[in-house]
């Protein structure tokens with residue numbers, strides 16, 4: 001099959017304008033053109049993070065590199081942190097912090113749910129000596145759940161802990177207000193909602209985080225030294241050779257983002273996710289995330305008993321050219337995950353749902369063909385109507 005639709009939650013389908021931008025001739029990464037490019041990207045990313053006061057730094061890395069930089073520059077041996085994982089990526093943040101020698105307390109949340117703000121408030125209140133840092137995930141890609149960051153920010157108010165947020169699969173797909181919410185370091189990556197190829201991590205670092213780094217806290221670091229990254233950013237450079245082609249792509253992706261407008265981009269992700277959830281429900285499938293915690297960028301769907309999710313995925317890939325995600329760790333084979341990020345149309349979404357119906361039928365699941373697609377179409381038609389007055 002020559003054509004396929006990429007519905008995994010990163011990397012995502014990249015628009016032709018962005019791909020074309022990445023094919024531009026190479027430039028001097030210490031010259032004036034790159035300086036202008038880097039400054040333009042950082043300036044345009046600020047409103048996406050919702051910050052006026054943070055520095056937005058670009059690191060040559062995937063999202064995990066950005067998370068390692070965030071944790072390793074702020075925390076080290078003996079620091080007490082509170083982590084609030086709601087899935088596999090939150091657990092990765094715990095593993096990074098432990099690798100740097102931090103003592104990590106974990107606020108447990110059942111998978112599929114968001115962090116309970118009252119539980120966070122209680123946990124913070126019960127800590128005798130307080131925490132040096134708190135680790136949060138904005139959007140948990142492994143379960144299709146998203147946290148209410150405004151509510152968590154409310155629970156954190158009045159505590160001095162530095163707050164690190166993984167918004168790798170959240171940023172640019174929904175509203176983010178770093179300054180207003182009082183977050184200190186926020187991490188994103190090029191291959192998710194900004195719809196570029198992988199290769200760049202974006203790390204927004206606020207004033208309190210710089211103050212802490214100024215007093216030499218953190219673990220051993222070299223490549224990911226954010227102080228060095230800031231020094232070079234002031235010159236319009238990165239300390240090490242950056243993925244220049246991805247920076248070209250990110251600049252073009254920001255053109256598209258600004259042209260559509262943040263509000264319309266957020267609404268598109270939410271609408272696609274709503275359509276996919278509606279299709280799942282119409283087909284009698286259970287959406288894995290709980291009400292009130294649904295992610296706009298990825299929908300996790302429980303696979304019916306007796307059917308192997310990984311077999312469904314393999315059939316979609318080989319026979320229908322539709323690539324979707326599966327379950328990670330204990331969810332392997334038990335859920336499928338359909339992403340909404342990237343250069344996807346409503347037609348792509350409806351087509352992928354049709355392919356899913358066929359794969360389910362072939363696996364022995366009983367359904368009326370078209371039921372899921374119809375539910376998705378209904379969401380698209382409703383959303384296309386002018387708002388009722």
Ligand SMILES: *Cc1c(COP(=O)(O)O)cnc(C)c1O
Nearest residue numbers: 062063064089139141168169189
């Ligand atoms: C994709 C993702 C990451 C980073 O993964 P990389 O493969 O390192 O880019 C981290 N957190 C979340 C929530 C993600 O979705």
